[in-house]
Amino acid sequence: MVIIMNKILSGSEITSFLPEKYSSMPLFCYELTDSTNRVAKDFSAKTPLPFLVVADSQTAGRGRLGRSFYSPASSGIYMSLTVGGFDALSDAVFVTSAAAVAVTDAIIKLVDKTPQIKWVNDVYLDGKKVCGILVESVPTDAGFAAVVGIGVNMTTADFPEDISDIAGSVKTDVPREKMIAEITANLLEICKNPDDKSFLEKYKSRSMLLGREITYKEGDTVSLATAIDIDYSGGLVIRDSSGNVRTLSSGDVTVRLK
Ligand code: BTN
Numbered sequence: 640m641v642i643i644m645n646k647i648l649s650g651s652e653i654t655s656f657l658p659e660k661y662s663s664m665p666l667f668c669y670e671l672t673d674s675t676n677r678v679a680k681d682f683s684a685k686t687p688l689p690f691l692v693v694a695d696s697q698t699a700g701r702g703r704l705g706r707s708f709y710s711p712a713s714s715g716i717y718m719s720l721t722v723g724g725f726d727a728l729s730d731a732v733f734v735t736s737a738a739a740v741a742v743t744d745a746i747i748k749l750v751d752k753t754p755q756i757k758w759v760n761d762v763y764l765d766g767k768k769v770c771g772i773l774v775e776s777v778p779t780d781a782g783f784a785a786v787v788g789i790g791v792n793m794t795t796a797d798f799p800e801d802i803s804d805i806a807g808s809v810k811t812d813v814p815r816e817k818m819i820a821e822i823t824a825n826l827l828e829i830c831k832n833p834d835d836k837s838f839l840e841k842y843k844s845r846s847m848l849l850g851r852e853i854t855y856k857e858g859d860t861v862s863l864a865t866a867i868d869i870d871y872s873g874g875l876v877i878r879d880s881s882g883n884v885r886t887l888s889s890g891d892v893t894v895r896l897k
Contacts, residue, residue, distance in 0.1 A: 648695040656820030665690035673699040676788040679719035688723035716791040725783045732873035734785045741825035755847040767807025852897035
């Protein structure tokens with residue numbers, strides 16, 4: 640397998656891989672930026688939706704819960720797709736789940752590997768996290784827009800020590816431009832019909848957690864439970880150690896396999 644290294648991301652190639660109906664979507668392609676989510680949030684008031692911001696590398700990639708996202712040059716995908724027509728935060732879980740399905744569909748199609756989804760926003764391959772998703776909502780003149788930030792380690796070989804145990808790469812020679820276009824088209828197709836939740840069946844079938852013992856952390860409290868379902872708003876349904884069934888929505892919850 641030939642891994643193409645050090646090729647700067649090309650915006651025109653991304654456009655060329657997009658289905659025609661999406662090819663006139665505004666696209667901002669950076670060699671370097673701090674965070675594509677930050678750029679997208681700044682642009683959301685004055686740019687027609689949907690629009691896409693991508694970067695070859697980021698100096699301050701943002702992750703969930705205030706974490707950072709390691710974003711070295713020419714080896715990963717750092718993209719923020721901003722989509723409109725949402726009510727508010729309640730839709731953030733929907734969009735996050737949709738993004739996880741869009742990414743896993745793209746990996747299955749282009750790389751022919753079998754990724755798994757760790758609720759709510761991580762994609763794993765061969766036991767390592769290869770993708771993280773951070774959805775941020777921004778007010779616009781026409782309701783809320785969702786900035787869907789997606790980071791995929793495509794060929795990254797070395798990770799900082801603090802994440803080297805959990806982070807991995809897709810390890811593929813598929814051009815990043817092609818993968819970005821595939822993820823974008825997949826996500827826009829799901830977002831076209833926000834009332835159609837059928838994509839959640841794919842989400843569930845790829846879930847790492849369902850049927851497994853987990854620990855979940857709310858604030859400083861860590862509890863034990865069994866993950867039993869994903870509900871139609873994307874919440875994780877659990878049975879706690881007292882046998883009570885309740886639903887976790889993404890918020891500040893972190894979940895680990897036991
Ligand atoms: C996570 O794993 O907690 C989420 C990581 C999300 C990273 C992506 S990279 C593109 C976009 N821009 C950012 O600053 N973050 C997201």
